[in-house]
Amino acid sequence: MKQLLNDYVLKEHRVLGTLIFLVFSVLVSNVWKRKVQKNEGKDSLLPPFAPGNMTLHVQKLTSTEFPFWLLSVIQKIRHQIFQVKLPFGRKLYFVGSSAVAREILLDPATTKPDLIYKPIRAVNGGNPTMFTLDGKEWLPPRKACAPAFSSNHVKRMNQVALEKTEEWIQEYLLKYIANNESFDIAHEIVCVVLAAIMETAFEYSMTREQVETLSNEIELALMEFALKTGSNPLRKPFGLLIPERRRAYKAAAYIRQIAFEVMENYRKLKQPAKGTIIQRIMDSDEAFPNDDLKAAQLIEFIIAGADTTSHSIAFILLELAKHPKEQQELRKSLLELPSKNDFGNSEMLHLVIKEVMRLNPVASSGSIRKIGRDVVYERHGQKMEIPKDSVVWIPFLLFFRDEAIFDSPTKFVPKRWVNPTREMLDTFIPFSLGKQNCIGQSLAKAEMQSIVSRIVSEFELTLEDEGSVSYFLTLKPVGARLKARRLSEN
Numbered sequence: 001m002k003q004l005l006n007d008y009v010l011k012e013h014r015v016l017g018t019l020i021f022l023v024f025s026v027l028v029s030n031v032w033k034r035k036v037q038k039n040e041g042k043d044s045l046l047p048p049f050a051p052g053n054m055t056l057h058v059q060k061l062t063s064t065e066f067p068f069w070l071l072s073v074i075q076k077i078r079h080q081i082f083q084v085k086l087p088f089g090r091k092l093y094f095v096g097s098s099a100v101a102r103e104i105l106l107d108p109a110t111t112k113p114d115l116i117y118k119p120i121r122a123v124n125g126g127n128p129t130m131f132t133l134d135g136k137e138w139l140p141p142r143k144a145c146a147p148a149f150s151s152n153h154v155k156r157m158n159q160v161a162l163e164k165t166e167e168w169i170q171e172y173l174l175k176y177i178a179n180n181e182s183f184d185i186a187h188e189i190v191c192v193v194l195a196a197i198m199e200t201a202f203e204y205s206m207t208r209e210q211v212e213t214l215s216n217e218i219e220l221a222l223m224e225f226a227l228k229t230g231s232n233p234l235r236k237p238f239g240l241l242i243p244e245r246r247r248a249y250k251a252a253a254y255i256r257q258i259a260f261e262v263m264e265n266y267r268k269l270k271q272p273a274k275g276t277i278i279q280r281i282m283d284s285d286e287a288f289p290n291d292d293l294k295a296a297q298l299i300e301f302i303i304a305g306a307d308t309t310s311h312s313i314a315f316i317l318l319e320l321a322k323h324p325k326e327q328q329e330l331r332k333s334l335l336e337l338p339s340k341n342d343f344g345n346s347e348m349l350h351l352v353i354k355e356v357m358r359l360n361p362v363a364s365s366g367s368i369r370k371i372g373r374d375v376v377y378e379r380h381g382q383k384m385e386i387p388k389d390s391v392v393w394i395p396f397l398l399f400f401r402d403e404a405i406f407d408s409p410t411k412f413v414p415k416r417w418v419n420p421t422r423e424m425l426d427t428f429i430p431f432s433l434g435k436q437n438c439i440g441q442s443l444a445k446a447e448m449q450s451i452v453s454r455i456v457s458e459f460e461l462t463l464e465d466e467g468s469v470s471y472f473l474t475l476k477p478v479g480a481r482l483k484a485r486r487l488s489e490n
């Protein structure tokens with residue numbers, strides 16, 4: 001009797017469960033149909049909207065979890081391309097498909113949208129720079145500065161970065177070790193890399209205290225002008241009423257003052273080095289006709305070069321501290337090489353750097369572009385379309401963590417790069433693609449290799465506090481603390 005009753009209840013549950021499932025599926029498919037909009041008069045559909053309303057979208061776009069929210073949207077709606085709503089009926093398309101991203105970035109009709117890049121100029125007193133320019137106006141500054149990144153200059157700049165690392169080891173790291181103290185890895189490496197850029201690119205020496213102040217002021221200014229203004233145009237007209245914005249103007253003024261000091265210092269040099277970034281800027285009056293424009297470009301190099309490279313290095317050292325086996329393997333491979341000068345030949349070093357740049361891409365928000373033609377793609381046999389003139393955001397994190405391309409994408413597996421698939425290689429674009437890709441990538445790669453190998457070859461790193469990963473223009477490790485132990489007295 002009991003058995004009969006149980007079977008009956010179970011059967012009832014199953015019927016009820018099936019009914020609920022059917023009703024739920026119909027609801028979901030209706031919501032989907034409403035979210036995937038008809039593309040008037042065409043046989044293609046527009047990508048769906050991210051769940052939530054405009055207020056939620058703006059809040060998420062300006063939050064420190066921004067790229068991770070985008071990942072969660074893709075997981076929810078199971079669509080690699082979607083739209084978000086902005087104030088005044090504007091919208092943005094997010095592209096998490098690497099194939100579509102490549103098509104857009106390599107298309108000659110693609111441009112940079114003013115809506116996003118122009119507000120960033122406020123950091124530079126409103127002056128345009130290579131990063132915020134487009135088309136004909138962009139070419140002269142890019143051409144003027146490109147020679148400063150030729151292999152001989154990268155070699156020289158990297159040598160200075162290594163000297164700064166050596167100074168840091170002597171003045172800070174050995175003291176932390178002697179006092180059995182842990183240290184904030186992101187903060188320490190930012191100080192090394194920023195000091196190196198100032199000295200090697202601009203022939204300008206800074207104390208650690210000055211470097212720390214500059215780094216703080218840059219963060220303050222960027223938070224306002226690059227992050228908050230882009231998504232909320234009301235911050236500009238009502239700016240003076242917002243204390244954060246007033247503080248950001250002060251920060252921007254301080255950064256400009258440093259840039260003018262750098263130029264003044266350069267003009268006093270008796271024998272300035274040839275081919276440095278500052279020499280290219282100062283002597284290219286066609287590309288940079290006045291001091292305001294020169295200062296703006298100079299500031300852009302500080303901003304674009306320091307946080308990106310240093311946070312990448314910090315992430316690499318952090319991952320190695322979290323994975324002692326891989327750390328040991330890397331050290332072994334380095335020490336097997338004939339000399340320190342050959343460290344760059346370590347295959348394991350390349351695998352580790354690649355894997356960390358995939359897992360935690362500092363430029364995780366990637367590139368933002370305006371498309372010059374309709375971009376059509378297929379999804380499960382359905383034609384989808386992003387219409388011409390749309391603003392398209394291409395966050396690299398979305399495809400660097402795409403399960404369809406990378407197995408266990410949230411895991412640190414350097415060996416996945418030993419025999420990568422064509423798709424993995426095509427997807428891995430940490431420096432973006434197309435004409436406005438990263439001008440400083442050769443320098444960044446050289447510094448990552450030399451600083452990481454210098455530290456790991458001699459010091460064992462252990463994790464004291466993992467901290468968290470936060471996003472604000474770049475992805476960065478916040479509050480991550482390591483301890484070091486010297487392995488031999490070289």
Ligand code: HEM
Binds near residue numbers: 131142431432440443
């Ligand atoms: C790991 C380090 C770095 C990463 C991941 C990185 C990534 C990127 C990316 C993705 C872009 C394209 C942005 C967009 O499309 O909006 C870019 C542009 C740029 N980067 Fe880097 N970057 C790094 C280091 C550097 C360094 C060391 C410098 C110079 C010292 C630099 C200077 C620039 C400049 C000036 C641009 C604008 C180029 C243009 O628009 O023509 N970057 N970077």
